[in-house]
Amino acid sequence: MNTQTLPSAAAPLGARPARPTEPVESAAETALPLAAHAALATPVATPTRPAAPRLPGPLALKLRQGVQAAVPPLLGLALLVLAWAGVSMATSGSIPGPAATFDQAVKLFSDPFYSNGPNDQGVGWNVLASLERVAIGFGLAALVGIPAGFLIGRFKFLSKMFNPIISLLKPVSPLAWLPIGLLVFKGANPAAIWTIFICSIWPMVINTAIGVQRVPQDYMNVARVLNLSEWKIATKILLPSVLPYMLTGVRLAVGTAWLVIVAAEMLTGGVGIGFWVWDEWNNLNVMNIIIAIGVIGVVGLGLELLLVQIAKAFTYEEVKS
Amino acid sequence: MSSKFIELQGISQSFKTAKGPFLALDNIDLRIAKGDFVALIGHSGCGKSTLLNLIAGLTTPTTGVLLCANREIQGPGPERAVVFQNHSLLPWLTCYENVHLAVERVFGRAESRAQLKERSDAALALVGLSHARDKRPGEISGGMKQRVGIARALSMEPQVLLMDEPFGALDALTRAKLQDELLEIVARTRSTVVMVTHDVDEAVLLSDKIVMMTNGPAAHIGEILSVDIPRPRKRVELATDPEYLRCRQAVMDFLYTRQAHVEKAA
Numbered sequence A: 001m002n003t004q005t006l007p008s009a010a011a012p013l014g015a016r017p018a019r020p021t022e023p024v025e026s027a028a029e030t031a032l033p034l035a036a037h038a039a040l041a042t043p044v045a046t047p048t049r050p051a052a053p054r055l056p057g058p059l060a061l062k063l064r065q066g067v068q069a070a071v072p073p074l075l076g077l078a079l080l081v082l083a084w085a086g087v088s089m090a091t092s093g094s095i096p097g098p099a100a101t102f103d104q105a106v107k108l109f110s111d112p113f114y115s116n117g118p119n120d121q122g123v124g125w126n127v128l129a130s131l132e133r134v135a136i137g138f139g140l141a142a143l144v145g146i147p148a149g150f151l152i153g154r155f156k157f158l159s160k161m162f163n164p165i166i167s168l169l170k171p172v173s174p175l176a177w178l179p180i181g182l183l184v185f186k187g188a189n190p191a192a193i194w195t196i197f198i199c200s201i202w203p204m205v206i207n208t209a210i211g212v213q214r215v216p217q218d219y220m221n222v223a224r225v226l227n228l229s230e231w232k233i234a235t236k237i238l239l240p241s242v243l244p245y246m247l248t249g250v251r252l253a254v255g256t257a258w259l260v261i262v263a264a265e266m267l268t269g270g271v272g273i274g275f276w277v278w279d280e281w282n283n284l285n286v287m288n289i290i291i292a293i294g295v296i297g298v299v300g301l302g303l304e305l306l307l308v309q310i311a312k313a314f315t316y317e318e319v320k321s
Numbered sequence B: 001m002s003s004k005f006i007e008l009q010g011i012s013q014s015f016k017t018a019k020g021p022f023l024a025l026d027n028i029d030l031r032i033a034k035g036d037f038v039a040l041i042g043h044s045g046c047g048k049s050t051l052l053n054l055i056a057g058l059t060t061p062t063t064g065v066l067l068c069a070n071r072e073i074q075g076p077g078p079e080r081a082v083v084f085q086n087h088s089l090l091p092w093l094t095c096y097e098n099v100h101l102a103v104e105r106v107f108g109r110a111e112s113r114a115q116l117k118e119r120s121d122a123a124l125a126l127v128g129l130s131h132a133r134d135k136r137p138g139e140i141s142g143g144m145k146q147r148v149g150i151a152r153a154l155s156m157e158p159q160v161l162l163m164d165e166p167f168g169a170l171d172a173l174t175r176a177k178l179q180d181e182l183l184e185i186v187a188r189t190r191s192t193v194v195m196v197t198h199d200v201d202e203a204v205l206l207s208d209k210i211v212m213m214t215n216g217p218a219a220h221i222g223e224i225l226s227v228d229i230p231r232p233r234k235r236v237e238l239a240t241d242p243e244y245l246r247c248r249q250a251v252m253d254f255l256y257t258r259q260a261h262v263e264k265a266a
Helices: A023-041 A058-092 A100-110 A123-154 A155-170 A173-184 A190-213 A217-226 A231-266 A274-280 A286-313 B048-056 B095-107 B113-126 B142-155 B174-190 B198-206 B242-258
Strands: B006-017 B020-032 B037-042 B063-068 B080-083 B160-164 B192-197 B209-213 B221-226
Touching: A058 A100, A058 B020, A058 B174, A058 B198, A058 B221, A100 A286, A123 A190, A123 A231, A123 A286, A155 A190, A155 B063, A173 A190, A173 A231, A190 A231, A217 A231, A217 B080, A217 B095, A231 A286, A231 B095, A286 B242, B006 B048, B037 B048, B037 B142, B037 B198, B048 B063, B048 B080, B048 B160, B048 B192, B048 B242, B080 B142, B080 B174, B095 B113, B095 B142, B142 B160, B142 B174, B174 B198, B198 B242, B209 B242
Parallel strands: B037 B192, B037 B209, B080 B160, B160 B192
Antiparallel strands: B006 B020, B006 B063, B209 B221
8 A cells, every 4th residue: 555656756657546445446447458458459340358257246246245234134123023022922912012013003104194183193293393302402502512512622721610510410311401491491392402402412512522622733733834824723624623523422412312302202291202102101002102112213223324424424534654 | 144044052852741851852053054954863762853843843942042044933834844754634635635725825825826726736746646636645555645745845835844754654665765756856946854764774865964863861962974975866876885885884883882772761
């Protein structure tokens, strides 16, 4: 890898650094000169490449890899369903089995957006209502938490000032804040949002602050030698190097928020997936509770995957020599 | 003026440590003429990089004065470009953008966008990296990264090029290529260069003067050797050149005979 250097500016070697991530492209690159060579050597109109030994096509290979990758998780899922069926049988049906629940789920998801008044709405509305609360609470927390994290990371004094408070408040269950929210905002919905705000602000403050504190000294030295302006330092050095930490904070925050919203809604009522679970418990509709657990899991996983993808796009390899 | 472009007068540098102050450099006096290629050589921990950082203005001396072009060095400045040991490219910027950041800062006020772009491209071309213009540092080899670092430094048209073991992390073949390139570039740009190295051959091949430093703590300049080998220098021919061998012998003697007691005091 290290030896891809050119002797001088006059003789560019067309050095192609090894890019293990792009096997398809490099294959095309090597194939091209071969074809050109064949065209030169034989004055035939159609340069036929010598028949290479037939390897398994890339599609077949991908298919096989895909199957191999899918088998273990599918087995795990099957085991879960099996255990579930076992529990269902052992409790002689008080916990409904997979088949019955599946039928119920199909029925439920065939009409997710119906509305028969505030206490009887489709599962789609409930999920959307919960997501909306999470989005608002989390958004407000990001608005406050990320700048606060920057300040705490940048100034030692502020860090010393606020770290004890953060350490003290972080371990408090966000639900303990719910009554305060109810009292101050005089409403169930803002109180739930308030709870989400409280639980998602800590990871963002802490991770952003750590990110700022860990900006490599080398980069700051570059800034000093180039005598960059504060604006350039912020946009070209601080922000890009803090971003991965910040996004980790965001990911943790969204994960916690999604955990907490279910519990908060059980307490506050209204529309929402947490409330729905509690409502179905009151109706003794265990099948719907199991379905809700599945929905909560899927949505949580979706949020997580989305944020991981975003984080990947903004994370650069730490450059070391 | 030309005989003392950079001047160090009575420089001492001590660091606070848990065990009390640690004197890294003790009473360093040094003059560097314009256009000279000076190598700082010594065992690791002798304060070579500390000295270079002082000239760069990244740190300030405990006592003493540093002058560059008769002006006191107060802090880092674009007239003293630094090539860092680990190249310190910003990984989220392409090679071009890394260079352009420096160009914009130094010439942004005076020149048009097109002129700035031309400068950045010219700097990349100078180190033979025009083809890697739009690649990120993570996508190129260690030698190429180091060359981008050199391009960034040169693009600022600095009066002094400060290099901190620029080729230390590279394999021998890549290092040789880059040394030859550097010789060519320096010959073209007539830059003043101060380079920290621990490689005897590199020091003799590249420099006009070799500043040999004693072991720390309280390191000082042990000896300054003039290398009177005419330029352009060719690595292969030098292998049997009597002056080259004499210089090499002198540096080796200093490092391995007289200053052999590495870390005895530590």
